Amino acid sequence: MSSERFLLLADVADTLNISxxxxxxxxxxxxxxxxxxxxxxxxxxxxxxxxxxxxRQYSQTADWVRENPLIEREDAESD
Incomplete structure (x- = not known):
């Protein structure tokens, strides 16, 4: 990607690996x-x-991970 100030939507899609x-x-x-x-x-x-x-996406994802911790399989299986 070039160092130009403005990007085309195609460049944005490419950078984010989305359509x-x-x-x-x-x-x-x-x-x-x-x-x-x-x-x-x-x-x-x-x-x-x-x-x-x-x-912002990194921050929102970190917040989501903190609010939705993984439950260990052993904990889930003991219920």
């Missing part, structure tokens, strides 16, 4: 900040916004 339609859904839902540019209104995501999104 282009999933990247579009993230943008349309407002979960991932983006802008529309040009006469055809093509979506662009600022690299820093993508990095912030990734950081």
């Amino acid at each position: 282009a339609s999933q990247a579009y859904a993230l943008v349309r839902s407002g979960e991932l900040e983006a802008i529309k540019v040009g006469g055809r209104g093509q979506w662009r995501v600022e690299r820093t916004k993508l990095e912030a999104y990734i950081d």
Whole structure:
């Protein structure tokens, strides 16, 4: 990936290893900040916004893991 300021949705999808339609859904839902540019209104995501999104996902995942600890099999089998 280049060091350009703005990314295409295809670049975002590639970075996150998701489909282009999933990247579009993230943008349309407002979960991932983006802008529309040009006469055809093509979506662009600022690299820093993508990095912030990734950081938020790490934080949310860590919170979820803390709130949903794994139960050891031995504990589950003793019930």
